[in-house]
Amino acid sequence: MAMNGVKVLDGKVALVTGGSRGIGAAVALRLAQDGADVALTHRGSAGPAEEVVARITATGRKGWAVRADSADPEEVRGAVAAVVERFGRLDVLVNNAGVGAVGPVEAVALDRIDQVLAVNVRAPYLYAQAAVEHMAEGGRIVSIGSCLAQRVPFPGSALYATSKAALTGLTKGMARELGPRGITVNLVHPGPTDTDMNPGDGESADFQRGFTALGRYGTAAEVADAVSYLVGESARYVTGAELAVDGGFAA
Template sequence: MKRLENKIAFVTGGSRGMGAAISKRLAAEGAHVVFTYSKSKAKAEAVAAEINVNGGQAQAVQADSIDPKALTAAIQQTIAELGPIDILVNNAGIYIGKEFKSHTLEDYEEIMAINVRAVYVASLAVVPHMSNHGRVITIGSNMAENSVSPQTTLYTMSKAALAGFTRGLARDLGAKGITVNLVQPGPINTDMNPSDSDLADFLRSRMALSEYGTGDDVAGLVAFLASTEGKYITGTAITIDGGLNA
């Protein structure tokens, strides 16, 4: 029997990058995966089709994480059709990097809405229906603990906020055996942070392993935390960054 057989997983931002890798891995472990996407319907449907043709179960739902009503509606629809969600993966996120003097209130509102508020909104919609021993897993960033370079203030602030949310929610849900954890990736080769970018060599020079990670590396950690093997880990942040923060 697969580790996540008969589990329902909901992943935000699952059409590309780490979200797609996580969706594929959870499905391969036996979960029925529902993931959201904001714009690229074709890309999202391609991810779902790949999962389904390989024997998994997946469906893509359009819901931009910046819109609380759309995100809540997607979760409610999933629960109505499939039952309570066992595994929530808050993955959707954006990066805004610029000199601090160039920041605007609109920048703040956008990054906090997607990187922080959406995590709160999704958790609030899922948790009241979640069975005992469920899982809430949020994808943050190693930059919450190491800003690495200039022009990262807003992003670092948004990702640091997730650590407090994780600790608090873990306390609230511990009596039900629900674990709440934060995964903090470092340089992962995705569209957002490609391994051939102008910054890549600098990041490699700071890492103990000197190489970028992959979405599959992050997905493997998420799958472990989602399984029964991760049942005694909660309220913590696990950094997966090739030793950049070491």
């Protein structure tokens, strides 16, 4: 997006966690198109992350991929420090990295519970904790939640829903605390979204699609549109909010 020829995020630096694929990759590319230099974290092979970086640089912006396991607190803090050292600032944090969890309540092992809560809850807190040390007025934090944080219409999702619902408390609490510093904190809840992790032609796609009011999967780009709005100047008076991009899943 550009206003009078100037893109809304010109001169800004963004960090997108889990930005090598799916929603994270779409968000990273959209923020670059909005004018930001974008760093992204990845945990696995560097190949997909470098492909996203190449797409970022093709827009004329700087891109960088840094390996960081969101389950490791030191790697989380190290990733933020590395981004600030490389780019000299940090204006936007998008907490996107997450892990799924499916299974009956009584069957989920303790180590799985710990992993999901570490990645989906602790890591967003730690990323934000580290990022706000470097954010000036106008800083933006957006976390990616889930439609299952607002409605859980099928069994087997209690752990995942718990982890994503926790982001509501994080968002509202940090919004209240960081508001006087001019930093906004918001939450986006995607519904069924066509990614390699949950393809629109997968085995459960028709089942999931049936829970939406629009009767279709969303796209990663549609989620990125919402993030773009929240980190831009048009949302300067929006904080502590939950924005559902779910096709009416929670309706």
